[in-house]
Amino acid sequence: MKAADGEECSDVRGAAAAEEPGVSRHRQTPMKPTWTLLEEAAQMKTEGNAFYRERNIRSAIGRYHRALLILRGLDSDVMASVKDFGPETPALMPEQEALLRNTQVDCYNNLAACLLQKDSVDHARVQEYSLRVLQWRPGNVKALYRAGVATLEMGDAQTAKQYLIQACREQPNDANVRKHLQRAEEKLNWELQKEKAMYRGMFSPSSKNSSVEGVKQTNGAGEGV
Template sequence: MRKGEVAQFLISPEYSYGEMGCPPRIPAKATMLFEIEMLQYIDHKAADDFADFSKEEKQAAPFEQILAVINAEREAGNDFFSRKMISKAMSKYGRAIGLLENINLHSEQEEHIWKQALLKLYLNISLCCIKQTKSVRALMYCRKILDMEPNNVKALYRLGQAHNQLGEFDKARSYLVQASKVAPSNRDIVTELRRLDDHVKQYKNAERETCRRMFGNQPALPVAKTQSKPMYTREMFEDVTARLQAFIESPIRELPFPMKGMDDAEQQCIEHVCDELRLQYDYIGEDVQQVLKVSKSTR
């Protein structure tokens, strides 16, 4: 079938619902008529064939063949991303990046094509990292982009987003301002600067609340009890661990996590990682202004 084509398929009972059928809609031993439209497809044959190659065959593969594999993996990643299957998209992008980063180039033309393909993949996977708040990994890919193209506005913008997620507000503002100078009319950059201002405001409000409670002899806010069985996934635990380890190595002393939009699993995960890394955490503020503040004070 071609893209946009509509076809009818007549399927006998042994290839559909068999003797039992699926009552009440599908009777027993029913022959099924399906009408199918080809909306989109991805030609993954090049990648599938390449996966079956031996190590020697992969090393000897010409640039054009490897490029076809790269394009197939990227298109598959784009498809997963469009369906919000971010982890699978990252896997496809990562596989393509691994091939490109280890390829041997033989001409300036190949180098130009290689650079453009790698830039697209770095941008795609950095966006996935931002979506999953894998901020440290996002920083790594964005810096690779800037090594190749110092004024890449998307890389500057995502560096600002990643530092904002990590609570590194000064660095976030620096990169976002750089991005706005390159693309002054970009609405996403303006929106992220406003979001950054909101985070800074929340952080300052949380600091004031801390001081008020310290010197006003106010009782501490109760900490929500968590279940004994972890609610979070291993992937979430690894991501939070990476973020807090990066925080430990950074010069900043406190890292706020706004409670607005945070679910119970994320809250429990942050608490448990703090316990393992011997970080202090506290709940500051009230209602939508409440912040889970992590600090480097030993517990």
């Protein structure tokens, strides 16, 4: 497994909220059976994977995005917050719930992976998508890796190290995971050395002498008034 690779991509803001320009909005029909909607979402994801392999990123984004929009209306976690504003959706069977979550996990993982491949990476968005996956799949290696990379780039090496350690436990031979784990450790070591140097400077003899001289000069100036 290459944690940074795979059939994955995206460049959307709020994958479950608005569509990419040029992609028509998928309107769910209440009459459609749940299985039909789940299968449509899975098909959208499959098409997105195919577009991604062809490096047709824009079309892949549209497919992943449409898949998430379809699933939004079936997700009990989402619909619970708006149950008073529309018809109540029936509870999913265990098999349906599993398909919904698996498709969501794949789409959000794919969106995060695509963002990481852009020249200008939105690391906050990568982190957001990866953490959504980890809510449902705490041990998902791809999400752990990408959360670690994004968090490291955002400046939190300590938290990034924890994500990357977990990913490394699952995939100890993955070169990308080990490389970024080493980066996190080097950054933490650099920050520690910098902190030590700062404290040495604060409490060095020359610093103390400077403080004493400053007090003497202040007192001398006061005596002349």
